[in-house]
Amino acid sequence: MALPTELRAGALASLLETDPAAKTRMVAELAELHSQGQARVDNAAVLQPAGAIPGRPERPELVPPRLVGRRSMATTEGRAMLIHALAHIEFNAVNLALDALWRFPGMPLAYYTDWLRVAREEAYHFALLSQHLAGLGYAYGDFPGHDSLWEMVGKTSGDVLARMALVPRTLEARGLDAIPPLRAKLAQAGDVAAAEILDILLRDEEGHVEIGNRWYLYLCAGRGLEPISTYDALTARYKAPVLKGPFNLEARRRAGFSEAELARLA
Numbered sequence: 260m261a262l263p264t265e266l267r268a269g270a271l272a273s274l275l276e277t278d279p280a281a282k283t284r285m286v287a288e289l290a291e292l293h294s295q296g297q298a299r300v301d302n303a304a305v306l307q308p309a310g311a312i313p314g315r316p317e318r319p320e321l322v323p324p325r326l327v328g329r330r331s332m333a334t335t336e337g338r339a340m341l342i343h344a345l346a347h348i349e350f351n352a353v354n355l356a357l358d359a360l361w362r363f364p365g366m367p368l369a370y371y372t373d374w375l376r377v378a379r380e381e382a383y384h385f386a387l388l389s390q391h392l393a394g395l396g397y398a399y400g401d402f403p404g405h406d407s408l409w410e411m412v413g414k415t416s417g418d419v420l421a422r423m424a425l426v427p428r429t430l431e432a433r434g435l436d437a438i439p440p441l442r443a444k445l446a447q448a449g450d451v452a453a454a455e456i457l458d459i460l461l462r463d464e465e466g467h468v469e470i471g472n473r474w475y476l477y478l479c480a481g482r483g484l485e486p487i488s489t490y491d492a493l494t495a496r497y498k499a500p501v502l503k504g505p506f507n508l509e510a511r512r513r514a515g516f517s518e519a520e521l522a523r524l525a
C-alpha cells in the first residue's frame with residue numbers, strides 16, 4: 260500500500276503499522292517525501308484511525324516497570340537488556356512523535372514539520388540500537404518492556420497543551436538526566452559503540468525537548484496562561500511522575516527550560 264502523501268495522514272498510517280522495521284521505513288519515506296516538497300500538510304483535516312493506536316509488534320511483552328529486570332553490565336546479556344530497554348523507549352518515542360503529528364489539527368505548519376523531524380530521528384535511534392542489539396546476539400522483543408511513556412500519551416490525547424507539557428518536557432526530558440550515567444556504565448563495561456550511540460541520543464533528545472518546550476510556550480501564550488503555574492496544574496491533573504534528580508541542568512538549559520524552571524530543580 261502506498262504511503263499517503265498528506266503529512267498527517269502519512270503519520271497516522273505509520274503509527275498504525277505494527278512491524279518495527281516497516282514503521283521506520285515508512286517514517287523515512289514520509290520525511291523524504293516532505294523534503295522533496297511532495298508531502299503537503301493539511302492542518303485542518305480531522306482524521307480517524309482505521310486500527311488500534313499505536314501499532315505494535317506482538318513482542319516485547321509489556322509488564323509493569325518493576326518487572327522489566329536488570330542485569331550486570333559485566334555480562335553480554337546485561338548490556339543487551341539495557342540496550343533493549345533503550346530501543347523500547349525509542350520505539351515508543353517514534354509512536355509518540357507520529358501521534359503528536361497526526362492527532363492535533365489547527366496548529367501552525369511548523370508544528371507538524373517539527374514532529375516529523377522528531378519521528379525521523381527517533382526512528383534512526385531505534386535502528387541504531389536494534390543493530391547494536393543484533394551484534395550482541397539479541398533482537399528487539401527478546402526481553403520484556405513497560406508502557407509508561409505511552410500511558411501518558413493516551414492520557415493527553417485530548418489536549419495538545421497537556422501533551423507538550425507532560426510528554427516531551429516531562430517524560431522525554433528525563434532522558435536528558437538519565438543518558439549520561441548510562442553512557443558511563445556502558446563505556447566502563449567496554450562497550451564503546453553503545454556509548455557513542457548514546458552520545459547521538461543525547462544530542463538529538465535536547466532538540467526534541469526544545470521542540471516540546473517551544474510549542475508549550477506558544478500554546479500558553481495563545482491561551483493567556485502563565486507557563487510554570489500551568490505546568491504544575493497539568494502535572495497534578497494528569498498525575499504525571501514527580502521529577503527526581505540528579506538533573507542535567509546544562510542539557511535542560513540547552514533544551515529551552517527557563518532559569519526559573521531550572522532553579523526549582525537545583
